[in-house]
Amino acid sequence: MGKIEIVGLGPSGAELITRETWRVMAGAELLCLRTKYHPAADELEKEGVSFITYDRLYEEADSFEDVYERISNDIVERAKSTNVVYAVPGSPMVAERTVGFIKKLALAKNIELKIYPGMSFLELIYTQLGIDPINGLLITDALALKKQEVNLASGVVITQLYDIHTASEVKLTLMNELPDDYEVVLLYRLGLPEKKITRLPLFELDRHKEIDYLTSLYVPAFQRQKDQFTLSPLEDIINRLRAPGGCPWDIIQTHKSLRQNLIEEVYEVIEAIDFQDPKLLCEELGDLLMQIVFHARMAEETGFFSMQDVIDGVTKKLVHRHPHVFGDISVRDAGEVLLNWEAIKRQEKSERKSILDGIPKDLPALMSAYKLQNKASKAGFDWKNVKPVWQKLSEEINELKEAEASGDRKKIEDELGDVLFTIVNLSRFLKVNAEIAMLGSNEKFRRRFSYIEKKIKAEKRQWETYEMEELDTLWDEAKDFENARAK
CATH class of the missing domain: 1.10.287.1080 (MazG-like)
Structure with a gap:
């Protein structure tokens, strides 16, 4: 049984690789690089250090997760018969998914594992941007961004943008929380001669063609204003x-x-x-x-x-619907605003065939009656004043009395509905919402009935021992009590 040693190639050229890492790689029985696309790989070749890489897997696998798992499985499998040194970009303990996989597999297979410290790209970022991580900094991988909650109240470094497509996904995710023009910093090939640091608005992130596997993004801390809120x-x-x-x-x-x-x-x-x-x-x-x-x-x-x-x-x-606020329309008062509102609404709902369309069938009955009458009124189908409404109410009450005398349940129901419908019509002319008035009456009944209940309990009697006249007297008491409190 062999062993596994994991080292880091640092964030740029060979000059940032530790002496210990050089020693381990130079003496390796088998040196495996996750990728040869790293500035230090050329230095290894020049020094005559031989190695294999896993770059072919990036072409064969369906996802990065699949690549990382296959690399990890191969490293552990090779370690069953030889000592393996596995070299990753940057530091083994910073944003390196394969290291986590290998640690779990090595533990399960009882394979000796040692991880050497190395310099990560973060030290370059701290230096280049002049930031101190003690003030709060989140490090995450571009591919993991959508799967985790990101607190933008502290700075965020997003590693391995890889390509334009990945950058576009990162941009869309960040734009859910940040203004489109929020300034971010694109960090391209830090530590190399062609390094570039570009400050740009977030919406331009995926327009930079040079984005590759050595590109990271820094998002400065975003402090929400106190008057802002979020769902x-x-x-x-x-x-x-x-x-x-x-x-x-x-x-x-x-x-x-x-x-x-x-x-x-x-x-x-x-x-x-x-x-x-x-x-x-x-x-x-x-x-x-x-x-x-x-x-x-x-x-x-x-x-x-x-x-x-x-x-x-x-x-x-x-x-x-507010052209008088957001456009160049002028209005004299709130009444004219409502007229404009209805006219605009009719234009928007041109598919409606009837004047009465658009009233939800599941509205409470009184509210539905009010809306039906209101729409008919706007079309011109309405009384001129309240007087004929009172006459209509008297007429409907008389018809209800006749229906009650006939004993015809269906007719009684119809006539009672007509009385209620006319009362709603009356409420419109009196400028009172019938639904709200009814809710008020319900609450008033609840209060007065509760008063009677308390009185009955205080007298230690049962409901059935009271005559209706006595209960009516208690009801009047409840009314007087309410009126006295209102004063």
Whole structure:
């Protein structure tokens, strides 16, 4: 059984290779270089040091990960019968995937392994850019960037851009978090005569033809302004919950299964507004936002749209519907703004055939009635004033009484619906939202009924022992109590 020794070729020419590394390579039974495309490889040949390389695998394998695994397997296999020295660019312990693979394999096969320290490209970067890593610096490989969370609040060095395609992927990933014109630093062949350091806006990153395996990228620390915010933390959590190994409940949800949750969250926001409770409103808006991000994530998984598409779409719509703000249109007041809004909306929704199209069928009944009447009114189908609405309400109530006398359940239902529909019409003329008014009445009933419950408990009696007249008296008490508190 042989052994494995791993050394580093340094970041540039032979002058930065340690004496110990030279000694180990010169005396190797078998010297294996991950790649001959390194400035120090020519120096080894000149000194008569023979070696083999794994460059052919870069042409044969389907991915870099496959290349690294095949190299590692070969090194360990050779070490079963001979002593192997494996040389990698830079330092063995900095951004070198094969070293990690070999350590695991050697341990499993009980093969002796020794790793020698070496100078990495990072020392050149620190010197050339004048940065101190003690202030915070993340080192990552270009191919691993999309798979890990990157904290851009500290500087980031992205190694081995390899080619234009890889640089393009890195650019797109960074642009999710950084402004398109954020200044980054391209580090090309540091330590060599042809070295080049180029500062450029992020969006130009993949336009540099000279990018190769000796090219790295430095991204200076990005400090978000205090008035900026990001959806990323919430999106990341939803993505994690939906991913394999995430939450079993979240994984099986669909747009349809979450309909009721979305409706409930909207009403909880409305309740927080009615309570005039800023803390509760903040919490409920968060719950509602979570539902929106959840639906966007499910859509993104199927390729339909993403959260960014949602934001871009509504942004475009708002700009288009506010030409008096973002264009050269002038308006006199809020009423004219609404007229323009409706006209623009009709242009956008030209596929609609009926004036009443576009009202969701699942709206609460009172809200749906209000919207139907409002659309008809804009088309000219409406009373001129409130007087005929009162007359219509009286007419509908009389018809309901007649239906009740007939005992026809279907007719009673129809006439009761007409009464409610007319009441919604009345609410429009009185400039009161019927849905909100109804929610207010529901809450008022809840409060007064709770008052009666407390009284009954205090008197230690059962509900069935009360006559309706007594309960009605307690109801009036509840009203008087509320009115007194309101004063």
